[in-house]
Amino acid sequence: MIALSSSQIEHWIGAFFWPFVRILAFLSTAPVFSATQIPIQVRVGLAVLLSVALTPALPEMPPVEFLSGDGLLLLLEQILIGVSIGFAVTLIFSAVQFAGSVISLQMGLGFSTFFDPQTGVEIPTISNFLNLIVLLLFMALNGQLLTLVVLDRSFTIFPVSTQLQLHANAWHSLVAAGGMVFALGLAIALPVLGALLLINIALGVLSKLAPQLNLFVIGFPLLIILGFVALALLMPAMPVLVQHLLNVSLQLSNQVLLQAARG
Known part of the structure; x- marks a missing residue:
């Protein structure tokens, strides 16, 4: 008769359970996988x-009791690692959504909102349009597979261990990436904003030369038309832009993992 102890059973289950927790946390925050339609x-x-x-293919998991203090800390650690990787990749869509919000505001379409299936909230129409374009390009560039590669590497860079290794430098880099969202978003929106700024200057000059003109009647449709023209001119550069954003997000993911593991 084969006798199995509870520690042996927990060790066998843990070999599957700890990677499962990190992967599930990643899938709950990463683009495409975290969509509300899934x-x-x-x-x-x-x-x-x-x-x-x-x-x-993973290193041997540590023998930890699930309901012990070490087990709860290990569970929290795996959740934080998975969420961090997914958050770093979501940087792409956050920057594009911010760019769309700024463009919508300058075009006069800030009041026009639409339900975004990726985030599950209402965002400006231009942001939703750019998000869909970026999502298609992200999948065309195999972005979802590249993010899974980063997830797989995380088990080598940051193996499952009972020794708490989450250093503050990693979280500082992740928080600092919030400023990167605004910088990248403004860089994306800059061509369109430049064109709209020139139109606003021209309308200001026109209002001085011909005060009898109703600028609200002329300016509103003109800003919308020229804003869409500027967006159309921006579309050919979107594949290169998404490739750059994907590289930035993957580099950020690797940087966070390395800093978390080494301090």
Whole structure:
């Protein structure tokens, strides 16, 4: 008769459970995988499949009791690592959404909002349009596969261990990336904002030369038309732009992992 102790059973389950927690946390925050249209059951099932596929190639998991203090700390650590990687990749869509919000405001379409299926909230129409374009380009560039590669590397850079290794430098880099969202967003919107600024200057000069003209009747449709023309001229550069944003987000993910592991 084969006798199994509770510690052996916990060790066997832990070999699958700890990677599953990190992968599920990543899928809950990463672009594409965290979309509201994807049911939770599908997300959990995908996390199970990835855990089964990755577990044989991962380092041996530490023997930890699930309900002990070390087990709870290890659970929290895996959640934080997975969420951090997903948050770093979401930088792409956050920057584009901010750029769309600024463009919408300058075009006079700030009041026009639309439900975004990626985030599950209402955002300006231009932001939603740019998000869809970036999402298609992100998947065309195999961005979702590259993010899974970063997730796989995280188990090598930052293996599952009972020794708490989360250093403050990693979280400082992740928080500082919030400023990067505004910088990249303004850089994306700059060509359109420049064109709209010239139109506003021209309308200001026109109001001085011909005060009898109703600038609200002329300026509002003119800003919308020229704003869409500027967006159309920006579209050919979108693949290069998304590739650059993808590289920036992947570099940020690797930087956070390395700093978290080494301090």
